[in-house]
Amino acid sequence: MIRTKLCDLVGIKHPIIQAGMGPWKTEKLAIAAANAGILGIISTSGIIAEAMGMAVVGEPDRPGEGERTPYEMTKQLILRVKEATREAKGIFGINCMVSAELVQGARDIISGTLDAREEDPEVKERLRVIITSAGDPLPWAEVIKPSGAKWFHVVPSVRHAQRCERAGVDAIIASGHEAGGHTAWEPVHSMVLLPAVAKAVNTPVVGAGGFCDGASLVAALALGACGVQMGTRFIATQESDFVPLWKNRVLKSGERDTLAARGFVGPLRYLKNRASIELTELTLKKTPRLYLGEPDVALDPDIWSVESQGMANLMGDDDEKALFYGGEVAGRFEDLPTVKELVERIVKEAEEIISSLPGFIKPK
Ligand SMILES: Cc1cc2nc3c(=O)[nH]c(=O)nc-3n(C[C@H](O)[C@H](O)[C@H](O)COP(=O)(O)O)c2cc1C
Known part of the structure; x- marks a missing residue:
């Protein structure tokens, strides 16, 4: 014990x-x-x-x-x-x-x-x-x-x-x-x-x-x-x-397979796939200074649109289109x-x- x-x-x-x-x-x-x-x-x-x-x-x-x-x-x-x-x-x-x-x-x-x-x-x-x-x-x-x-x-x-x-x-x-x-x-x-x-x-x-x-x-x-x-x-x-899609994506992720991007409640770490790369690119384009530690800004509507679509795709069967939160430890x-x-x-x-x-x- x-x-x-x-x-x-x-x-x-x-x-x-x-x-x-x-x-x-x-x-x-x-x-x-x-x-x-x-x-x-x-x-x-x-x-x-x-x-x-x-x-x-x-x-x-x-x-x-x-x-x-x-x-x-x-x-x-x-x-x-x-x-x-x-x-x-x-x-x-x-x-x-x-x-x-x-x-x-x-x-x-x-x-x-x-x-x-x-x-x-x-x-x-x-x-x-x-x-x-x-x-x-x-x-x-x-x-x-x-x-x-x-x-x-x-x-x-x-x-x-x-x-x-x-x-x-x-x-x-x-x-x-x-x-x-x-x-x-x-x-x-x-x-x-x-x-x-x-x-x-x-x-x-x-x-x-x-x-x-x-x-x-x-x-x-x-x-x-x-x-x-x-x-x-x-x-x-x-x-x-x-959902099984999420569990399986965690299991197949390595320790380098995550990204931090702007989500609904601020910075969020996602498992790396097509959807989270798109969200990260959008974060870099719309609010690049967040990565430099500048104060957060109101959620950009385009970021929200990509995020909510990625969450909706959790109910589908394509693990490149859904957004999955997950930590680096998924690789372990x-x-x-x-x-x-x-x-x-x-x-x-x-x-x-x-x-x-x-x-x-x-x-x-
Ligand atoms: C899928 C997922 C969803 C999470 N949702 C929340 C949440 O709703 N509220 C919260 O305070 N933290 C949330 N977290 C953070 C966890 O509570 C926890 O602190 C974190 O997962 C610990 O790091 P680890 O993923 O490396 O174990 C979430 C984490 C993951 C992976």
């Missing part, structure tokens, strides 16, 4: 967070993860996408959730995950993006989550974590902190981590540039970001971006983290909510295990590595 501050903070067996990942709701993944003794995270990006009438509607096998509001959808989703994790007493949470474009939806989703906790003691007991991301944490302190839920926020830099500490979060998720999905324009990867954040704050830090196995979990602990959040690795699992694995098999393998490998390390210290 590897037990860290993260395990104690949220009551999980292994120090691993299954990342919330849009455009789905990661319902099945969160259930499998919570039942495997790690923190299962529901992605509310799927709710926002659906509420906005985006082309990717509902889960692949749960088409269209009807006319309900994000508030109602959140509560129902939470209740379904609660039911499916009861036997194992699984611990779970939600991820909510709080960027300026999504702030109204985020308010609805977070109030749905807090109300679900207040209305049902079992939800309060097992939905322990709210992970906010892609925006400023400070305005959310007065909303989330009084609820008693543990609050984590995702950051790409030391400065953002210090702001989280001011906001009073319970843990900071430091997300390196190699991470799939939402990223920053400045290329600061986990190897530099994680120890820098861990040194700069007194709040527990979780590493995200590039983690997939026992070796990378041990590396995160060595760099000062108390656990890891993994996204891309969990796409390629039996239970994951992602080639199998499709169950979540339980994956978690057990990671922990066993990490234990073996840690046990072997003292062998490197030789008496002088």
Whole structure:
């Protein structure tokens, strides 16, 4: 067993967070993860996408959730995950993006989550974590902190981590540039970001971006983290909510097969294919200075048009036309295990590595 501050903070067996990942709701993944003794995270990006009438509607096998509001959808989703994790007493949470474009939806989703906790003691007991991301944490302190839920926020830099500490979060998720999905324009990867954040704050830090196995979990602990959040690795699992086209594209990608381009919520890392190359070329043409670290600008309508078409193509069968978020770590694995098999393998490998390390210290 590897037990860290993260395990104690949220009551999980292994120090691993299954990342919330849009455009789905990661319902099945969160259930499998919570039942495997790690923190299962529901992605509310799927709710926002659906509420906005985006082309990717509902889960692949749960088409269209009807006319309900994000508030109602959140509560129902939470209740379904609660039911499916009861036997194992699984611990779970939600991820909510709080960027300026999504702030109204985020308010609805977070109030749905807090109300679900207040209305049902079992939800309060097992939905322990709210992970906010892609925006400023400070305005959310007065909303989330009084609820008693543990609050984590995702950051790409030391400065953002210090702001989280001011906001009073319970843990900071430091997300390196190699991470799939939402990223920053400045290329600061986990190897530099994680120890820098861990040194700069007194709040527990979780590493995200590039983690997939026992070796990378041990590396995160060595760099000062108390656990890891993994996204891309969990796409390629039996239970994951992602369409087979996406799972297969992850499996066939190498470590050099990703690109960062402007998407709906800012910079996003995509698996490299015809669609993401087109989006990157358009980003370079329309907003080249973003890559130089200049402040972000409003979403260009042509970029949005290419992005939404790429998302709609997820329902097709051409893996060059669809847009897939994914991290560099896609190049580090080639199998499709169950979540339980994956978690057990990671922990066993990490234990073996840690046990072997003292062998490197030789008496002088
Ligand atoms: C397909 C995909 C979708 C994602 N969607 C979201 C999201 O909706 N909200 C969010 O905060 N992060 C999102 N992320 C980032 C993950 O939560 C996580 O931090 C990241 O995947 C970690 O890096 P890794 O992919 O190298 O494991 C997404 C990542 C991927 C790969």
